[in-house]
Amino acid sequence: MSEVRQKAEQAGQAVAVLNRLTTAQKNEALLASAEALVRSTDAILAANEEDLQRGRDNGTSSSMLDRLALTSERIEGIAEGLRQIAELPDPVGDVLETLDRPNGLHIVKRRVPLGVIGIVYEARPNVTVDAMGLCLKTGNAVVLRGGSSALSSNRKIVEVIHGALEGTQVPVNAVQLIEDPKRASVDEMLKLNGLLDVVIPRGGNSLIQTVVQNATVPVIETGAGICHTYLDATADPVMAADIALNAKVQRPSVCNSMETLLVHEDFAENHLTELANRFKEAGVELRASEAARGLISWAVPATDEDFATEYNDYILNVKIVRNLDEAMAHIARYGTKHSECIVTQDAANAERFQQEVDAAAVYHNASTRFTDGYEFGFGAEIGISTQKLHARGPMGLAALTSSKYIVQGNGQIRQ
């Protein structure tokens, strides 16, 4: 039997036990894991150094090495993440619906764990712990498949967590790490219907597409964001500039940052030149539609491909539109249904935009950068869903649960 199948089956064996655990027992395991990680800092750093050395030998880029690198501060931060997950309310067991039928059947729809969750991710050892913590808190077993260049780090981290779980009610089998570095082990995971209840990719667009294109197991698609901010004719110019700048430059590398600024022609006429200069000062390269270049002569022309690109960088498309409809049509064509914003003082326009734009989060007069589990108050997130099934937008703990109908009868049979 392959490593992947064997470990998925072992994870499955933990499901019944996880189902019976109390919130306190799960929290105890999270806290024990946090403590063990901090206590094992030296061993984890030594393992991490093996990965880093291999990366340097292979000419890995410095930004990739930075994602891979652990320090004692980062390990403390990772442990703190587990402690925060322990503090969160446990959604498992919540009653979602109660149905009393005329025939006397009493039906309760109750939140339950999903079962076994597969996580496919890149060379970021922090995801190993974070994903494990969110899955355990919700009573799920987890099969982790991280990037092979973080294998030494991940192996040590999981070894430490297994050691911590030994002293708790959570079975060690609940946390599985796939060590096979070959791409085939990912492909195998993606087709483990019956053993994995869901696979969640965490990483860049190419990883996500690999998972979406190859999985037969249900997937929660996360990630890609081509987000727009539309400055309407009546937008407050100060607010508009603050929101647009924040959406682009507060952290350009993330999915909820803005890629294209849409500007009503009236607003543009009065304010675009000044706003463009502020972007320039912030180090942002502008790519502009023809009309916009009339006001921002130094901007390069924006192509159709530019409008369809998630830069995640200090680059911004600017387009002048005649009205709300043209703005919404642009978003419908190029958006990825992640986060979209209108800045306006016109309540009717705001309402139409929020009603008609099809995205996980639609903002009026606030930066798209708020699409985030912490900012929404969920306390932690496994990712931001860009699909419409199961969960949409920032996913808190509840996104890692399913439901079950508990039906109580006294002899009912169907006529």
Place this chain on the structure above:
Amino acid sequence: MSEVRQKAEQAGQAVAVLNRLTTAQKNEALLASAEALVRSTDAILAANEEDLQRGRDNGTSSSMLDRLALTSERIEGIAEGLRQIAELPDPVGDVLETLDRPNGLHIVKRRVPLGVIGIVYEARPNVTVDAMGLCLKTGNAVVLRGGSSALSSNRKIVEVIHGALEGTQVPVNAVQLIEDPKRASVDEMLKLNGLLDVVIPRGGNSLIQTVVQNATVPVIETGAGICHTYLDATADPVMAADIALNAKVQRPSVCNSMETLLVHEDFAENHLTELANRFKEAGVELRASEAARGLISWAVPATDEDFATEYNDYILNVKIVRNLDEAMAHIARYGTKHSECIVTQDAANAERFQQEVDAAAVYHNASTRFTDGYEFGFGAEIGISTQKLHARGPMGLAALTSSKYIVQGNGQIRQ
């Protein structure tokens, strides 16, 4: 451009309009479609006769021909289904959650249509109307791909519905029928990411597996049910027999009927012989474990494969178990997580069973045959989900919706 892609794009063009419709406008379209179908009975029956004739020429089985056949009564029944859907509450627009953040952001999570739903089904013309009705009621566009042997019927039905929609606010584009009879058109549908938000298979296990194995679009898996009834030591013998017989013979062909009866050894000793005779009288063939054959000498031996088979027929496996744990272990091994039942007077055993058995619906002292949208009070169902994402168990209208976060700010930016 292929027919499939072209029609999916046309369906997509209807989405924005559908989003704006009121419940009354959607209901009007449903009622107009119902009326038009009844009014066009003769034309639909003539088209159906073409399909039936082709089927007879091709040697199609009589049970398949029966599923395919329409009569004026069946058309009236199909139209009545649409009228009932019109009566149901519209879930779109419901507020699911309200979040007020410390920074003043006001976030409302609202129910919205999924967008464009693909339905892949077999040669049952009633599904064409039923799926269309459920999708329209929830503001979704639908791309229908029915079995090619019902093509004439489906084409006429959709033509009639398009005619009815002409006079309403629902765009004709909202209902698309794929006419290409080749299997390749199904394969193409299953990979239309970005154009279809979800695909739902409706039909037998082989159709469902084709969809699950080949789709890159999110799927809601419906269907297969290997359901168990466990008669515990303290089960009331009359209730136990009534529930077990009902679960098997009230309608053996459906997914929530029982395939395996598990019997505690104490209950078996006193009651199994008599119960077996009642199954025999009802025309059920029994396949029994070795211990059970000691009490039912005429039963054939049950194989491992039998326990893993969804008969959907007058065949039942019987197995004697020593205790609750053995019953639950059997269900964990062979069940499909659909519907499971315990009959017992022991409240602690009932609670453990309902807590620990992993299935969409877990019954205490009632027949598994109740797992059904109508019986749960949802009024209609698009199917019974056997996966754990998005929807589990009978799916009412809400299962055909997603959600969206509407975020209201007054200039908030992220620090």
